[in-house]
Amino acid sequence: MKCTWLNCEAKAQYPQISGDGSAWANLCQVHHQEIDDCMIKFDSPEYGPKRMLASWVKAQGGAKKAAERM
Secondary structure (H helix, E strand, C coil): CECCCCCCCCECCEEEECCCCCEEEEECHHHHHHHHHHHHCCCCCCCCHHHHHHHHHHHCCCHHHHHHHC
């Protein structure tokens, strides 16, 4: 399976699991690290709410796919 990140063709290795146990994305190493960095460095100027939200949307394959999940 390929990474669900918008326009990524790398192999997915890291399922992202929501609170209800369902997978909302499946990411490659690079994009999994991006999500982790956003969580760990949330208070830094480079990583904040804007970047976190953008990363969540990209992880789901873009805005249209993210909206379809809801």
